[in-house]
Amino acid sequence: MRKNISYLLTVCLFCLFGGQIAFAQGQDKEVYLFSYFKGNGDGLHLAYSTDGLKWESLNNDSIYLKPILGKDKLMRDPSIVQDDKGTFHMVWTTGWWDQGVGYASSKDLINWSEQKNIPVMEKFTGTRNTWAPEVFYDKKDKTFYIFWASTIPDAYPEVETTTNEKGLNHRQYYVTTKDFKAFSDTKLFFDGGFSVIDGAIIQKDNKYYLFVKDETSVPTEKNIRVTSGDKPYDFPTQVSAPISENWVEGPAPLQVGEYVYIYFDKYRSKKYGAIRSKDMQTWEDVSDRVSFPSGTRHGTAFTVSPEVLAKLKK
Template structure:
């Protein structure tokens, strides 16, 4: 009887373990200047990250003139399709797009000319995707500098780059709405990422102000996805320069990962209430050379195929 009890206990333990391990955390990122394309890392707990495919590229960039793949953002839609957008160049007026069912086999890459209508637009940096379940459409948003616009916040120290956040919407990644302004609170802003949390939209963003230098991650909120975001709160990052925030809920806390780009390493902060933040940079470990990317979850089935 004792043997049967032990066997039963082991079977139950395995079943519980299987239920708790149905999803795996993935992190999409680039290396260097983005020349070799998409890289992926995985984690079981959100703290220790390991590269997949020996840290080689899953997709070589072909979109745009400069053919870079920086800041890759991946979002899975309700039908299971993974949609990815990325920065194709430092100075082009569009972004890259591709989709995949398994993160291995990808569609033909597209160049989406989201700012080509603005002759004075200098760039399109760090695009991200938000799927709006209510309207069943995607919002793509990114940072752009338009020469001469908002001159009161530009600075010669960084070649007059002076960004604001813009967006388009789409249901099929074939037709898109007109480009519109998403966020302008009278400061230079890049690298926004949005989550729907407790019935409000939470935007993590980088304050790109150089005079006086900010270069930190802050939080703004809104009751609406595409408008009325608040002024940002106090910095949630420490005494270092941070960019490229990406966030996910793990158990009872939110973790925001970011690129400590002057220190050439990744950092992270954590919070259970989105108000009080603890720096956990010394507790997270990423593969060497990881740059700005996106954290997301995939099923064990998808992950097993990746491995």
């Protein structure tokens, strides 16, 4: 009888604490968020995923932060990273012909700080635009890298463009900061010898990979290429052959298990696509397997804790 009672107690304790352990382990599972805009730049939207394939909108696809900066008061291309203290930092395109980028921070992605303009290109006379800023946080030296695409007239040899691009000839520029109060001088970030926009970085196995959109129009490219180096700047200017189809933009890298996914905006067909790789050399197109909220435009993907997602769902 005593043996039976002892056995039953053991089973009950295992069920109780084992279940709690299993629950805790489930709670520790990484989840993923995707920041994006809709329309011409209506504000910050968020979607989540647990597998990197199916993305569901949060807050009924409503806006978490509405833009108030810039000539056009837009919020396009929202890029978000989280620092080692848990704060989220976001930069975005404030307008079609502005010379600065927008910035705000948040502890929970719900309540945001005052929106501020970072005048990154104001010292470069005649700068046409400041597009698609991306923020990357390098944990090694606790430094933020903010990089974007701008056209400075006559700064580089002209490339053939179509008339609807208004003669823009982009290169990537950047600043660094540790606190979003003091910034380095603006410098050239990447010049591959062609018009380039939409840079994005991911770190994997002690290497940094820079994904960019080749904006060449004649012959038509409009595709994603990649280069890599041992630090998050001074990337080799020699890029890979195209790793995506043409007429895509806004590459957003994300590590999901053994794969690195690159999501991109198929802006002509108004839907999202993706490729993935295990070795960063061979890429598999999985566009037919991913799903995003209707109307999703150029954003970024990042990892968060289950607690962050739980608060967003409330």
